[in-house]
Amino acid sequence: MSAIDTLPPLREVIATHGLSAKKSLGQNFLLDLNLTAKIARQAGDLAQADVLEIGPGPGGLTRGLLSEGARRVLAVEKDARCLPALAEIADAYPGRLEVINGDALDIDPLAHLTPPIRIVANLPYNVGTELLVRWLTPRDWPPVWDSLTLMFQREVAERITAAPGSKAYGRLAILAQWRSEARIVMSLPPGAFTPPPKVSSAVVHLTALPEPRYPADAKRLEQVVARAFNQRRKMLRAALKGLAPDLEDRLIASGIAPTDRAEQVTLEQFCALARNIAQP
Numbered sequence: 001m002s003a004i005d006t007l008p009p010l011r012e013v014i015a016t017h018g019l020s021a022k023k024s025l026g027q028n029f030l031l032d033l034n035l036t037a038k039i040a041r042q043a044g045d046l047a048q049a050d051v052l053e054i055g056p057g058p059g060g061l062t063r064g065l066l067s068e069g070a071r072r073v074l075a076v077e078k079d080a081r082c083l084p085a086l087a088e089i090a091d092a093y094p095g096r097l098e099v100i101n102g103d104a105l106d107i108d109p110l111a112h113l114t115p116p117i118r119i120v121a122n123l124p125y126n127v128g129t130e131l132l133v134r135w136l137t138p139r140d141w142p143p144v145w146d147s148l149t150l151m152f153q154r155e156v157a158e159r160i161t162a163a164p165g166s167k168a169y170g171r172l173a174i175l176a177q178w179r180s181e182a183r184i185v186m187s188l189p190p191g192a193f194t195p196p197p198k199v200s201s202a203v204v205h206l207t208a209l210p211e212p213r214y215p216a217d218a219k220r221l222e223q224v225v226a227r228a229f230n231q232r233r234k235m236l237r238a239a240l241k242g243l244a245p246d247l248e249d250r251l252i253a254s255g256i257a258p259t260d261r262a263e264q265v266t267l268e269q270f271c272a273l274a275r276n277i278a279q280p
């Protein structure tokens, strides 16, 4: 495998800067730079884009993004121990890497970037899901970002991309697919990381659609979907009881049988129901 840059190998970087992985920060590092460059390529054309990277750690993915030609990378890292290693990368790519030491859940650096913006991250899974939900629910649509390329636990990746009728289908699938195109673009075994996590991982690439696939009020849709999947084993006439008067008529008018369960209902039908219950 060829070297992607002239910086030291990541094992050496980790040893030099004493970056032993901390479980509390969900640190499972990617040390294969050919693999990180491959992940960076999943994010599309980076030459014309500003990239927001969350959780760069020792900088494996950061180096992949820069070697693949990202116009500029803004990286947010909580662990201050990683800053010297990241500063070495910034020196090797003058004017193209800026690092903010902070918690990505507390700061929103998107305003500092110039569109088109692509977001790329290999994050602890709980933080990743929370940020995904925030990025998918901005005040206005289309969002400031063009695409999200995010590493998740395989099971979470399947929930994001799930189709109706499958066990993984639920709130996350509806939220992600209503206004984005979401697909799994890579699968990674535990052994791709150091230290290896317990489960497999997958990279999900989401592209923002210019407008929702079907019209609906975002809050109303979220309310209907949350209620429906909170009791996913129940028929919808029971799970949604009290949501609106004449519920069964509204379900039928939306193309949904009152005896259907949430996991059988398509995104289009959920949007139709959200529109219908908004009417008196």
Ligand code: SAM
Residues within 6 Å of the ligand: 025, 026, 027, 028, 029, 030, 031, 054, 055, 056, 057, 058, 059, 060, 061, 062, 076, 077, 078, 079, 082, 102, 103, 104, 105, 121, 122, 123, 124, 127
């Ligand atoms: N991107 C690196 C890689 O692929 O090897 C590191 C990935 S490691 C799974 C997750 C990284 O996110 C760690 O460097 C960790 O310190 C950082 N991190 C964890 N929680 C964070 C948060 N709330 N905000 C910013 N960074 C965070």
